[in-house]
Amino acid sequence: MGVAVLLKQVPDTTAKISVTGGRVDESSITKWSISPYDEYALENAIKLKESGYGDVVVITCGPARASKCLTEAAAVGADKLIHVVTESGSLDSIQIQALLSAAVKESSCDVVMCGKQAADTNSGSTGPGVASALGYSCVGAVTEVSIEGNVISATRLGPLGLEEVEVETPCVFTFDKGDTELRRPNVRGIMMAKKKPIDSLTSDDLGVDTSNSMVSVESHSSPPEKPPGQKFVGAESVPAVVNMLRNDANVI
Amino acid sequence: MAYEALDFYDIDSLLTEEERMVRDMVRDWVEERVLPNIEDACRDGIFPDEWRVEIGEMGILGAPLKGYGCPGLSYIAYGLICQELERGDSGVRSFASVQGSLAMYPIWDFGSEEQKEKYLSGMAKGELVGCFGLTEPDYGSNPGDMITRAEDRGDHFLLNGAKMWITNGTIADIAVVWAKLEGVIRGFIVEKGDEGFSAPEMKGKHSLKASVTSELVFQDCKIPKDRLIPGVKGIRGPLSCLNNARYGISWGAIGAAQSCFNSAREYSLSRIQFGHPIASFQLVQNKLSWMLREITKGQLLAYHMGKKKDDGSWIPEQISLAKMNNVDMALEIARMSRDIHGANGILDEYPVMRHMANLESVKTYEGTHDIHNLILGRHITGIQSFTREP
Incomplete structure (x- = not known):
């Protein structure tokens, strides 16, 4: 029993990203944060814990800097912290899922939560991949969960409105942004978090072979700059503007 | 774009x-909460109550105090x-300074066990707001000659007098008031609702508009005997509170200066005159580099002062220097930043004019700039120059 939350540390969505020599220059990123959708997973996990469902175990897979996101999670209520230490950007999705699944097993949690996708890679593969590796059922893009016995009901936005889904444990939920308000840390939480030990594990500790990545990133490049805006002044420019709205923007 | 606080010498490390x-x-x-709402709060002249609640929830009030829920x-x-x-607004920092350093601190350091138990944890949570009554209409830099008097009436004290320029006064649940009892300055805890006590708000400020400033009026105000703060006598009591608040201000001023610097930097990079961003002109670069220089020096001063506060090796004169220097540089940076913003600098679209107006108060309260010079002057020469009398 217990909820494992998979957290990914990503460049803050407002951080400046610079690319040098065909690679994102990590040293230029001044702020790293928990990937926003993962924060909703964490918040819902803490709520589940408050309703009496076991401990919250937060797990991250990443380089040394990533341990900070575990401490941040502890400051808002996570109980146990597991850091699977890897080198940044060296693994493919399946390897990451294998490591995370092994760490979930280690934690003996039967509910797993994570964001529906990470803010940096946006691949959306971690939740379903971990579910598949563990043989757990998986419900994607949920916004709320509640538990009764070993049945968890989840709310997700379906094509026709809100769907209520019931699923038995063990299971994986990936989270979308809902109406849930994220809690802020406080000084007491920060001081407790500092005292919480972080369990550091390597791929060897977990018995996962990470030698052959099937995907290699060849290069990074910045998206093309947006063309500058155009300014039209005076009544004589109306036909030109109408023409552009009709033919270029296709909005009228 | 994420806010990147100026940290040229990597204080962060x-x-x-x-x-x-x-x-x-x-x-x-x-x-999230202050910057989007601060201009409205200033326009309305209010300190939003939800800020009190949220600051309390963060658990930052009375930050360096230990025990009793602090x-x-x-x-x-x-x-x-x-x-x-203070990067948000000097008024928000003032709320926290007064609560922590001026109201909680004297109870924490000089209060009775019962007083500590009764007030401190509620104050740390922001559930009880405190204020600090020292300054009077006719006694600002010279608080030792205060008029407010307490009389021992056997089973209670009777307080008479008036205090002025009291941050948080009207919203406060308790006031730590300094008054003379048999000619000696003593601290008293006055509670909202005590007979003969009122705290009308002062209106019409062009500075610290998002902060509540009040008078405290005592007309035959009856105070139970157990509200006398037992542990300190004389001017040392209020001055020791001021040391902590002044220390906090030396850091707060850096926040206001960083905000003005950031705004000036961004504005100068996007403002085109004579076909080029004004940031490319030497006079503007000179101003920006001066700001960076002064903020960096201020940061080193504040950091080192903090280390000395933490290890207990400080003297009050060092705090005078930090408060005086950092507020002075912040005010000059606000003015210079306004200059770089040109006419736009007077708009509330930018934080600059607000910080500038706030810092005029910050320069004057908690020991005026000149009084801190006199404190240093006495330290250097051994001769006090506050008064003509020996």
Whole structure:
């Protein structure tokens, strides 16, 4: 029993990203944060814990800097912290899922939560991949969960409105942004978090072979700059503007 | 774009992880809650009550005090909290300074066990708001000659007099009031609702508009005997509170200066005149580099002062220097930043004019700039020059 939350540390969505020599220059990123959708997973996990469902175990897979996101999670209520230490950007999705699944097993949690996708890679593969590796059922893009016995009901936005889904444990939920308000840390939480030990594990500790990545990133490049805006002044420019709205923007 | 606080000498690397986390928590709160609402609050002349609640929930009030439900953080962390709050607005930092350093501190250091138990944990949570009554209409830099008097009437004290320029006064649940009892300055805890006590708000400020400033009026105000703060007599009591608040201000001023610097930098890069961004002109670069220089020096001063507060090796004159220097540089930076913004600098679209107007108060309260010079003058020469009398 217990909820494992998979957290990914990503460049803050407002951080400046610079690319040098065909690679994102990590040293230029001044702020790293928990990937926003993962924060909703964490918040819902803490709520589940408050309703009496076991401990919250937060797990991250990443380089040394990533341990900070575990401490941040502890400051808002996570109980146990597991850091699977890897080198940044060296693994493919399946390897990451294998490591995370092994760490979930280690934690003996039967509910797993994570964001529906990470803010940096946006691949959306971690939740379903971990579910598949563990043989757990998986419900994607949920916004709320509640538990009764070993049945968890989840709310997700379906094509026709809100769907209520019931699923038995063990299971994986990936989270979308809902109406849930994220809690802020406080000084007491920060001081407790500092005292919480972080369990550091390597791929060897977990018995996962990470030698052959099937995907290699060849290069990074910045998206093309947006063309500058155009300014039209005076009544004589109306036909030109109408023409552009009709033919270029296709909005009228 | 994420706010990147100017940190030219990498003070960040000197902080503990806990200090950084507390700083980031307050920074995020200011970004999310203060910055989008501060201009409205100033226009309406209010300190939004939800800020009190949220500051209380963060658990940052009375930051360096230990025990009785207080946070027990380092003085460096306390400084960082002040810096981030004042990057939002000096009024928000004033709320926290007064609550922590001026109202909680004297109870924590000089109060009876019962007083500590009764007030401190509620104050740390922001559920009880405190204010500090020292300054009087006719006694500002010279508080020792205060008029407010307490009389021992057997089973109670009777308080008479008036205080002025009291931050948080009208919204306060309790006031730590300094008054003369048989000619000696003593601290008294006055509670809202005590007979003969009122706290009308002062209106018409062009500065610290998002902060509540009040008079405290005592007309035959009856105070139970157990509200006398037992542990201190004389001017040392209020001055020891001021040392802590002034220390916090030396950090707060850096936050206001960082805000003005950032705005000037961004504005000068986007403002085109004579076909080029004004940031490319030497006169503007000279101003920006002066700002960076002064902020960096101020940061080193505040950081080192914090270390001395943490290890207890400080003297009050050092705090005078830090408060005086950092507020002075922040005010000059605000003025210079307004200059770089040209006419746009007077608009509330930019934080600059608001900080500038606020800092005029900050320069004057908690020991005026000139009084701090006299404190240093006495330290250097051994000759006091506050008064003509020997």
